[in-house]
Amino acid sequence: MLLTYSLSDRNGLPIYEYLYRCIRTDILSGRLSPGERMPSKRLLAAHLEISIATVETAYGQLIAEGYLNSVEKRGYFVADGVVANGAAHTLPARPIQPEKKPSPKPSFCLLDLTSNEIASDRFPFSVWSRLMRNVISELQTRLLERIPGMGVYELRRAIASHLYELRGMVVDPEQILIGAGTEYLYQLLIQLFGRKSVYAMENPGYRKPQQIYESHHICYRPIQMDEQGISMHMLSKSDANIVHISPAHHYPTGTVMSIARRQELLFWAAMQPNRYILEDEYDSEFRFSGKPIPPLFSLDTKDRVVYMNTFSKCISPSIRISYLILPYPLLARFKETLSFYSCTVPSFEQYTLARFIEGGYLLKHINRMKTQYRLVRDELIARMEQSPFASRIHIREKDAGLHFLMQIDTDLSDEEVRRIAKERGVRLQPLSDFLFVPESGFSHTFVINYSSLSREDIKNFKAKDS
Amino acid sequence: MLLTYSLSDRNGLPIYEYLYRCIRTDILSGRLSPGERMPSKRLLAAHLEISIATVETAYGQLIAEGYLNSVEKRGYFVADGVVANGAAHTLPARPIQPEKKPSPKPSFCLLDLTSNEIASDRFPFSVWSRLMRNVISELQTRLLERIPGMGVYELRRAIASHLYELRGMVVDPEQILIGAGTEYLYQLLIQLFGRKSVYAMENPGYRKPQQIYESHHICYRPIQMDEQGISMHMLSKSDANIVHISPAHHYPTGTVMSIARRQELLFWAAMQPNRYILEDEYDSEFRFSGKPIPPLFSLDTKDRVVYMNTFSKCISPSIRISYLILPYPLLARFKETLSFYSCTVPSFEQYTLARFIEGGYLLKHINRMKTQYRLVRDELIARMEQSPFASRIHIREKDAGLHFLMQIDTDLSDEEVRRIAKERGVRLQPLSDFLFVPESGFSHTFVINYSSLSREDIKNFKAKDS
Numbered sequence: 001m002l003l004t005y006s007l008s009d010r011n012g013l014p015i016y017e018y019l020y021r022c023i024r025t026d027i028l029s030g031r032l033s034p035g036e037r038m039p040s041k042r043l044l045a046a047h048l049e050i051s052i053a054t055v056e057t058a059y060g061q062l063i064a065e066g067y068l069n070s071v072e073k074r075g076y077f078v079a080d081g082v083v084a085n086g087a088a089h090t091l092p093a094r095p096i097q098p099e100k101k102p103s104p105k106p107s108f109c110l111l112d113l114t115s116n117e118i119a120s121d122r123f124p125f126s127v128w129s130r131l132m133r134n135v136i137s138e139l140q141t142r143l144l145e146r147i148p149g150m151g152v153y154e155l156r157r158a159i160a161s162h163l164y165e166l167r168g169m170v171v172d173p174e175q176i177l178i179g180a181g182t183e184y185l186y187q188l189l190i191q192l193f194g195r196k197s198v199y200a201m202e203n204p205g206y207r208k209p210q211q212i213y214e215s216h217h218i219c220y221r222p223i224q225m226d227e228q229g230i231s232m233h234m235l236s237k238s239d240a241n242i243v244h245i246s247p248a249h250h251y252p253t254g255t256v257m258s259i260a261r262r263q264e265l266l267f268w269a270a271m272q273p274n275r276y277i278l279e280d281e282y283d284s285e286f287r288f289s290g291k292p293i294p295p296l297f298s299l300d301t302k303d304r305v306v307y308m309n310t311f312s313k314c315i316s317p318s319i320r321i322s323y324l325i326l327p328y329p330l331l332a333r334f335k336e337t338l339s340f341y342s343c344t345v346p347s348f349e350q351y352t353l354a355r356f357i358e359g360g361y362l363l364k365h366i367n368r369m370k371t372q373y374r375l376v377r378d379e380l381i382a383r384m385e386q387s388p389f390a391s392r393i394h395i396r397e398k399d400a401g402l403h404f405l406m407q408i409d410t411d412l413s414d415e416e417v418r419r420i421a422k423e424r425g426v427r428l429q430p431l432s433d434f435l436f437v438p439e440s441g442f443s444h445t446f447v448i449n450y451s452s453l454s455r456e457d458i459k460n461f462k463a464k465d466s
Numbered sequence: 467m468l469l470t471y472s473l474s475d476r477n478g479l480p481i482y483e484y485l486y487r488c489i490r491t492d493i494l495s496g497r498l499s500p501g502e503r504m505p506s507k508r509l510l511a512a513h514l515e516i517s518i519a520t521v522e523t524a525y526g527q528l529i530a531e532g533y534l535n536s537v538e539k540r541g542y543f544v545a546d547g548v549v550a551n552g553a554a555h556t557l558p559a560r561p562i563q564p565e566k567k568p569s570p571k572p573s574f575c576l577l578d579l580t581s582n583e584i585a586s587d588r589f590p591f592s593v594w595s596r597l598m599r600n601v602i603s604e605l606q607t608r609l610l611e612r613i614p615g616m617g618v619y620e621l622r623r624a625i626a627s628h629l630y631e632l633r634g635m636v637v638d639p640e641q642i643l644i645g646a647g648t649e650y651l652y653q654l655l656i657q658l659f660g661r662k663s664v665y666a667m668e669n670p671g672y673r674k675p676q677q678i679y680e681s682h683h684i685c686y687r688p689i690q691m692d693e694q695g696i697s698m699h700m701l702s703k704s705d706a707n708i709v710h711i712s713p714a715h716h717y718p719t720g721t722v723m724s725i726a727r728r729q730e731l732l733f734w735a736a737m738q739p740n741r742y743i744l745e746d747e748y749d750s751e752f753r754f755s756g757k758p759i760p761p762l763f764s765l766d767t768k769d770r771v772v773y774m775n776t777f778s779k780c781i782s783p784s785i786r787i788s789y790l791i792l793p794y795p796l797l798a799r800f801k802e803t804l805s806f807y808s809c810t811v812p813s814f815e816q817y818t819l820a821r822f823i824e825g826g827y828l829l830k831h832i833n834r835m836k837t838q839y840r841l842v843r844d845e846l847i848a849r850m851e852q853s854p855f856a857s858r859i860h861i862r863e864k865d866a867g868l869h870f871l872m873q874i875d876t877d878l879s880d881e882e883v884r885r886i887a888k889e890r891g892v893r894l895q896p897l898s899d900f901l902f903v904p905e906s907g908f909s910h911t912f913v914i915n916y917s918s919l920s921r922e923d924i925k926n927f928k929a930k931d932s
Contacts, residue, residue: 064722064759064865065722065724065725065759065760066694066722066723066724066725066726066727066728067725079724079725079726080726081724081726081727081729081730082725082726082729083726083729083733117612120607120610120611121607123607123610125606125607125609125610129602129603129606132598132602132814133599133602136595136598136599137595140591140595141586141587141589141591143591143782143784144586144589144591144782144784144785145586145784146583146783146784147783147784147786180646180650180786180810180811181808181810183807183808183810184646184650184810187653191681191682195683208806211806215657215803215804216657216682217661228532256530256531256532257532258531258532258545258547259531259532259533259545259548260532260545260546260547260548260549261532261547262532263547263548263549264547267549293530293531294531315610316609316610317612317613317808318609318610318611318612318613318812318813318814319610319812319814320613320646320808320809320810320811320812337681338681340674340677341649342647342649342783342786343786344646344647344649344650344786344810345646345786345812346784346785346786346811346812346815347784348598348784348785348814348815349812349814349815399530
């Protein structure tokens with residue numbers, strides 16, 4: 001059978017491409033059957049009045065995709081096993097892609113006290129963008145080089161210095177592992193600690209790690225908290241071997257773990273070879289009175305504490321840089337079992353952040369933000385004290401971080417308070433929302449997040465119907 | 467007991483900080499015992515001749531850290547439960563941190579044919595850096611905003627257009643998920659497909675996914691390959707429900723999966739509700755003859771193919787951007803179960819890449835690199851044909867990607883060939899290195915990677931002792 005195709009109406013395609021598609025369609029539609037011999041290149045070229053090279057290119061593509069076989073000295077055959085399905089695999093029409101943008105956040109209330117986003121307009125973007133420009137012009141194609149698995153050395157060194165300046169922590173840059181956000185680092189730790197590990201988590205607590213443990217089918221145990229931190233009594237009764245805690249400033253209760261509890265925890269960890277403490281900080285920079293609490297990592301003499309922190313809270317969630325500090329034995333285990341992973345953070349962000357830290361801009365920014373946040377907090381508390389409910393409100397844990405607690409003397413349920421507040425234009429989240437398992441003693445308390453607010457937001461707020 | 471400290475030798479510390487440390491050391495060393503009453507602020511201030519506010523700050527910090535308790539109307543007491551361990555928690559001396567740099571790669575040979583790194587000096591960095599600068603000045607603080615979980619819309623739209631132009635793929639930007647490298651995306655897919663899924667992998671094959679499955683304790687089955695691709699016979703006999711393949715250009719055999727095999731695979735997947743195909747491309751842009759093979763994703767009418775690709779090979783491994791395309795039912799599952807994850811790629815890289823694609827620079831770069839790589843390949847093959855072993859060398863699978871196969875007529879083992887080559891200054895890797903389980907028929911064949919070489923590297927190479 002000699003193939004005849006009209007080559008004049010090719011819709012702009014090159015001849016070889018058009019010929020390739022015609023033959024492919026004939027095979028898929030069953031017009032050409034498996035095993036059928038194809039015309040020789042010379043013959044088809046003459047028949048269609050095109051060059052032999054063009055036929056060769058089309059045949060070559062069909063052979064590469066398995067539609068045709070070439071048999072030496074015999075010619076070209078339709079391949080066996082291609083199922084004619086009637087589907088014409090021509091280039092499908094391009095669907096119209098409307099310029100979709102993510103819909104703007106619903107601003108269903110006038111004063112949102114539930115968002116722990118940070119206001120990005122306070123970040124010194126002009127400094128940051130100058131550093132980005134410097135990195136581009138100075139490092140040039142070095143930015144394209146493969147990144148060491150644990151991160152760019154310059155950034156790891158800068159973080160070590162920063163932690164020394166800010167927290168008095170003595171850290172070897174080699175112990176620092178850079179990753180694309182704490183969520184990614186949790187997933188690395190799941191692999192490092194092994195699937196049999198059982199995680200103790202503070203109840204109430206931040207929900208993201210719980211979601212990640214569940215998604216990886218990792219066991220975790222919610223453990224009660226008391227006023228000193230996670231309950232040692234409950235922890236000891238559990239089968240957990242990893243404790244995941246935020247001792248510097250627990251979210252959402254704001255509890256600062258006491259030194260006695262820290263010592264007990266370190267003692268607990270040292271009792272069994274597979275016990276570790278994951279010390280998860282996120283806003284420890286923002287302590288308003290006194291200096292930041294020294295981390296468990298610095299008290300640990302038995303290599304049982306993994307320290308973790310992020311730049312999402314003090315810079316911006318969009319740069320996606322967090323880090324782990326591994327004690328040496330775990331570092332060795334990481335290098336042995338997980339060093340095949342590539343670093344997940346682009347080198348460009350790593351170099352820029354290293355300069356931001358080494359230039360002293362991060363420390364300056366943190367200090368400025370501390371002042372800012374304190375002013376916002378004071379404005380918010382002042383506003384609360386002027387409200388008709390002032391006498392029934394108690395403010396707790398207001399000395400650190402980007403949230404505090406508001407306790408209300410009321411017989412209403414948390415849900416009723418939330419609904420009434422919403423009707424008046426205030427979004428509130430009760431502490432009981434953060435319980436993994438129900439527990440008494442947490443009702444009538446609300447977690448007041450103010451990091452996304454400005455003083456103007458608070459000043460300009462007018463409750464509805466008031 | 468009235469505390470006496472010499473405040474004159476404070477080593478530059480503020481008084482409150484020094485006082486705080488002195489008391490802390492006394493508690494930890496046992497000089498102050500649990501339950502012991504502390505002097506009042508007024509008394510201690512008078513005794514040390516400092517202000518009451520200074521004592522208050524030091525006491526406040528000690529209370530926050532749990533060293534002291536404040537009892538209303540009674541005063542301050544050393545907290546119960548603090549264990550005196552003799553350790554003086556003074557600020558440790560800062561260890562000297564030498565400016566360590568990663569040691570330069572050992573260049574143990576003159577011609578490395580095992581590296582699949584790409585040469586970054588061919589990337590149009592001047593264009594890229596201009597786009598980076600534009601993104602900085604135009605988007606400004608928009609770069610600090612939280613990124614949508616699946617990625618910045620502009621980039622997802624650009625990728626959809628790119629795939630349409632280059633591959634004729636019709637993709638809705640909403641189906642595209644941006645992630646920090648394919649390794650990260652594999653880990654997301656493990657969660658999406660569920661831990662009970664069993665993965666079929668091409669044997670021989672690329673080792674990274676295997677390492678990741680093992681690290682997550684996920685079951686996988688190495689499946690034999692024939693000249694058309696993964697063996698359907700062996701696949702059907704296995705208990706695998708996910709097939710992880712590179713049909714466009716298998717690494718390291720170079721096999722292009724035939725259309726018949728593609729159809730069989732799609733048919734296999736449609737037989738059971740939990741069967742899926744993970745189509746993993748990585749260098750499909752670099753096809754030297756004919757056009758790139760249409761992906762399985764485009765042939766799939768049953769929503770069983772997840773498509774995956776990366777910009778590591780065509781731009782640089784240091785930008786860490788890969789993507790998944792999810793069929794709608796899996797997209798719905800992702801949104802339901804995994805949308806709590808934040809996007810792992812900084813917004814800055816996403817916007818820059820979007821502009822690089824939409825400006826046509828990526829396509830231009832790919833075409834330039836295709837020419838480049840072809841020239842390098844030709845140079846390398848010409849060089850081989852001049853070697854004393856030319857008559858015993860057969861080159862295979864040279865039409866695509868960044869590697870080809872070299873088969874040698876020899877009685878020597880692969881290890882002996884590798885050793886002899888190394889002595890002459892050539893680094894070679896046998897195909898058998900890529901076998902998960904031993905299989906015959908792969909010996910005397912070497913995987914020749916040339917993406918990191920220039921024509922000069924090849925021209926200037928002189929074998930030792932030759």
